[in-house]
Amino acid sequence: MIQEMSVLASAVDFLIPASGSAKAMMAAVLLGAGCGLLGCFVVLRRVALMGDAVSHAVLPGVVAGLIYSSERSPGVIFVFAATAGLLGAGLVRLMMMSTRLKSDAALGIVLATFFAFGIMWQSRNQQDTVGVMNFLFGNVGSIDASDLRMMLMTTLVLVVTMFFLRRPLLVMSFDEGFSRGLGYPVKLLNGVFYFLLTFSVVVALQAVGVVLVSAMLITPAAAAYLLTDRFDRMLLLSVLFGVLSGLAGGLVSAEVNGLPTGPVIALSATALFAVVYLIAPRHGVLSKVLRTLRRRMRIRRENTLKAIYQIHEVEGFVHEEVSVLMLARKRGLTEDVVRRDCKALLSRGFIDMAEDGVSLHLSRLGWKRAMEIVRNHRLWELYLTNEADYAEDHVHDDAEKIEHILEPGIVRQLEQHLDFPELDPHGKPIPQPTHLVAQPLATL
16 A cells, blocks of 8 residues: 555655745645545534544554654554544444444544543653654644645545545435435445545644644534535535635744644634624524514514504595504504604605605505505414314414415415405405505515
8 A cells, every 4th residue: 555655656746845835835725625525524414523533543543653654654654544543433333333322422432542542652652752742733834745745645535536426425425325225335435435534634634633633624614514505516615715724724823933733723714614604695693683684674564564454444444544643553653663664664665655744655565565464364364263273362473473474375375275265263354465466575
């Protein structure tokens, strides 16, 4: 295996930069690419702790590589570290298959055991394991040409393998049973996945260290997951975030003395995730808050339209206008609050205000939407009383909530199911605004 890797190393030597700073930046790029690619599958399969377990399990392998390689060959260290990582992943799978233990318990046992053994072994051989701290906490500046060559080779293997196995690994990430039905060799693919996971961990060792490598596997992919529902796009974003985190962490660590590379890279990835967590268009916190506020304002405006219709209904639809004072009493709000609601309705073309500013009347569009809201409310009340055996005096609160979210297709199904009723459970007529021009809900 070492001989094959040496042949591959000679083929990629021309890609290795000469300067130390360029080597560090290239190492950060390789770190982001490798961890970003595989991290997507780690996040989708919900095996984030497996990455943490493998990263800690490689420590005995690193110690063994330092002890048994007099020249501290990156190839030897890689082989020992990968072997230890695969052994740790295999033990986790074996414990889950042969005992009642869940994945978190098996992962915790393997993580602690391997890491403790690695620390103990290193303590007993301190003279032979000088430099192990670079593998524990990461140090991009310590990466030389041979280390970078090994990182480049393993990253290329990872990228090529992921390219050819992307689809089966993706299907298996969502449903292993479905993968078996499609004829995919699930056991073999699981083995390949954990082999690749170990590869990515070993690639990141000298950059971020054993302790924090799981952060680079999870955080960039998690940020990408919040930004898109397309897997290919998630892969690209995860790689991009991984590369940016590695570059930012490496630059800050190089400029500020005393800052270890691994923690700075991990914090850079966390900072990117925090930004995405706040401003992601669909799944970000701020976006959700804005959608909630817009929905509340829309419901408030629709309730005002409904109140105007109900006032007209009580009066027998003999008056065209409704006073702001009467509307405020109906809504149980102050005149100032109702005027603000009316201003919003006016800007959207649902009402027209009188010149004196003390009364208003519904526009054609306003009549349509008001009748739709009232119809939705009364249809739902009738459905609950007829089909769910609700008491007539217990359906109002549910209808108050559902009236704002019923889509036209659902309303038509309700009407057909209830045989196009004309009265609600309380004997009130159900409006039929079908003759008015349709208007999407978003305009309100």
